[in-house]
Amino acid sequence: MAAETGTPTTLTLKSNDDELFSVAESAAILSVTIRNMVEDGCAGGVIPLDNVDGKTLASVITYMNGISAIPADEEKKKSYRDKFLSDKDFETLADMVLAANYLNMSCLMDAVSAKIAQVMEKKSVGWVRRKFGIENDYTPEEEAAVKEEHKWTFEGVETDDDN
Amino acid sequence: CCKRRFVGGVDDRISQLPDDILVDILSRLSLKEAGRTSVLSSRWTNLWKHTPSLNFDVGQTVLDKLYGQRELFKREKRKYVKWVNSVTRSHKSLTLKEFKIRFALDKSARKAITRWLEFAFSRQVESLELDIKSDRHTSTDYRFPNELLIASKLQPPSDSVCIDHPRMLVDFKSLKELSFRSVQVGDAAIEFFLHNCPLLEKLIVHHSEKISKLEVCGSSLKLKHLEIVYCFGLKSLKVSAPSLTSLKVTSLDGLLLENVPMLVDASVSCKDDSISIEHLFSVLSCCVSQLQTLCLDLTRRNFRQEVNELCELPKMPKLKKLVIVYLARGYENLIRLASFIRASPYLVEFVLKFQWYKLPRKDREVKDVVKILHHHLKVFKFCGYYGGTNDFEFLSYILGNCVVLEKMIIDPYFILSREKLQVEETARKSAEQKLAPEVPQHIELVIL
Known part of the structure; x- marks a missing residue:
């Protein structure tokens, strides 16, 4: 690592659709997957990230740069994460959580999971199905049986949507 | 964890996420909300059963509503026990980060509570909380089953557990946080946990009459947080824990603090008029100069006799x-x-x-x-x-x-x-x- 020379080391990441990205090593090693490659000396050339597309990787790198620019202040980091995720639709969030999982970035993974969970909070089954396009493949009998088995999950619960 | 996968439409992105990510998402919901996702589609039937946290806390408002309502309370209690029973029976995660019981229960629910404890310990629980304060007399309180501890010592190694002998293997090694409220748990059990749970950082005991002469001592203890509160049978409490940072006690009777170099947060109350402020500070003398937070409950103090005493408080330079x-x-x-x-x-x-x-x-x-x-x-x-x-x-x-x-x-x-x-x-x-x-x-x- 070339921290002593004053010029920060830059890594080149390659998405699965062959886009190349330059990113400061200090930001990229937020990903444990990338950090391990750097530590094993496999980061000399281009680092291929086979499970992440260019659009998602660009977004993840924006996050890496943003969060690593914030000094050790958990509150500021949290508010950056909230802001970063605030305008993302579910498609993007799903791509992001998969990428975070693959790159082993627990802080991003936590934030995206929490954000998706937040959408489901206090909502009825019908609302969640519609919101996420979940196709109900239960037969009426099956659904009744699952509902019966999980009767306790409907007790004392108020949802804040119409259905 | 389900028979049919990816059955949803092409737009059903969420159902296509891998199990571990979906379980991670569900673990951020309350237990009821996570359980309710089972009705979404067959992809979701069993996902919630893998969440590592089981929190059966009904909340203070529900408990307040039941207070004094005998019939309603009886009904709700039966329902609560059934709920925990049904979830623990169907839950599939092999390890648990959290297991929390909070309801007004007494020894009439003895068998169920013991089973829940066995369940939690068999899943290598990290944080266990049993908060079962009922408005009845302490003689009806649930007693912690010491047999559970003995059983764990006599258990054969895990690979020789017989299938026809369904008793669960109890394991305390993962325990980091242990909290008993209104559970009659004694000195021996608490000391067992202290010496058999190498990761234990937090120990809370409220309202146990069976705590009498307790020693929280050991040079290898990882314990950081200790609360021995409203244990009215307490005669002596010796604390020597090198990592302890926070301590809460409601009785100074027989409190002996030694080797607590990290202690910075103390909460004490003088529940007895015979204990003076001077005595309080002499008990804290080994740590008073390092304290950063101090909470003093003086509600039972009689200040009339102590007019001059308050002038001679020791210096607290870190407070x-x-x-x-x-x-x-x-x-x-x-x-x-x-x-x-x-x-x-x-x-x-x-x-x-x-x-x-x-x-x-x-x-x-x-x-x-x-x-x-x-x-x-x-x-x-x-x-x-x-x-x-x-x-x-x-x-x-x-x-x-x-x-x-x-x-x-x-x-x-x-x-x-x-x-x-x-x-x-x-x-x-x-x-x-x-x-x-x-x-x-x-x-x-x-x-x-």
């Missing part, structure tokens, strides 16, 4: 936050508490929780306050303010001496619910009319 809970009997003089401020030159936040039932305080003259400047106190919170002479005198002391004060919070909280609103409104008015003009512009005055 940043002080909380004093104080009960008025009518004759006391709050200004005496100012000696705590003088003893803590670096104090930043002071909270005074002043409790009183009636107003016997005669409106005497406000005496001129002594001038001993304090250069660090920034926040002062006064709970139980009414606007009497006593209150005023103390606030004058603060305003006159604490030269960097930034914020003063007045909470007219009144302890009795009967006249609560009326008294609090009077206090609020008094604060706005009498106190507000006295507070300089640069100090933020908050009246709750």
